[in-house]
Amino acid sequence: KLATAERHPKPVAIKILKYRNSEEIAILKTVRHPNIIQVHEIFEMPNGNAFIVMEAAEMDLESRAIKEIPIDKIRLWFFQLLSAVDYLHQQGIAHRDLKCCNVLLTADSQAKLTDFGIGCFFKYFPDLCDTYPCTPEYAAPEVLNQIPYDPKKSDVWSLGLILHEMLTGRLPFECTSDLPLSEPCRSIIQSMLQHEPSDRPSVNKLLQHPWLQSTNTPHFTTL
Template identity: 35%
Template structure:
């Protein structure tokens, strides 16, 4: 009797689980169909899903009004955190309506229906991270072209007092011609001259040492640091620092332990530019003006690219002769989102 009762109980549990999965599946199908019907009223024929998050998803679509494909970011306000809706989302929408630059993703329309907010934007081919993972490190000419375009977009933002604060390879999109299209302004904000930020956002792997130390920071030099990490990834196909341990990461940043592999030849001019971008002292960290006038950016390469000239460089007073083994990009990528600045023990109130 006990055995039969136990069997019936287990069977009921299994049936309940199956029914729950079926219910979730059809509920998801209904929501997707509902989105498609609603978006059709705006002249958008929805295609495949390009990405999903906790409270947002990005889908491809064909715009009847524009007569070409677009991307639609659909934000579910019912699932989105209150802080996001109160502070970050309104600021992002305001900034998106202000900016217009050839190397920033173009926004065509913003509208809402029900509890959904939709941002219709330019459709990219891929992002820089996937591109580097696919073809490996870029040659210097290709990297120079993409990095110059990235700096052009960041310079434009800084000129109108906007800081991005989440510059990383995933947010550097590439169009069908592999031209840069900077995206994702969820953490961007308008700042005043010399204003300090207290919001610690983004991925630790791209964050400057002043951010990781948990002190108020100038967001413009912090953006420059992130650009330095992106350039390093472009030309090396790996991360300049291991971000698996925040304390160790900060120490490496402050001691200027940038690993330039002898097995991946690189011009001295490119190394010097990377070193100036990943300078822990913001007073001497490269500025946009310095970058635009840099020899490597201008294509003035005097050094010969060979293995002998591509040893580890450390700008600290006493260079270390033994470099730690650099982790390759692919294993680190899986941890980028997890090892964010949220892992820091020290926090101070967010000024948004």
């Protein structure tokens, strides 16, 4: 819900948690990054509900992805998203629900990650994660198969699906044939969508991929 408040010069969004999610609130209190939605205040009520006051955005990436996005915008937004997830992983936090509708776009064309409802502090895990909340369309194979998993690597799988959707408007399983993506685009997507989690790169390594460093890589190859 959008609202205005005297102490905040710009409109704010208010998220209402019907049943207080202590881990989500702990994550929101911990994170500070330019590409993670900024939380201004959190009101925890005696009845277990919570109200989260955060910066407002114009739209989410899912709404934007139904139209063709210029390649430079895709590269910028995906780089910003990777930066946010890399920061989370360095803090010992996994998002676990990365998808286009959880990436917000601001009026000044910045991508902002939001919704930590099933996020977790993996630094407290003795080994691999053995809980499996997810959005099935974006979930890694090991999560869908309920095999104990490294949540950092499952985040990388979801990032690969997001980039594919940004580039094509569709998830890979919605495509009936190979799309003519440029080789650098294909390379970075394939690296993230490796079936074996250990074969997927870290988010920090993805930030150094040649496709993200290029300023003139075409969206599609010339046919």
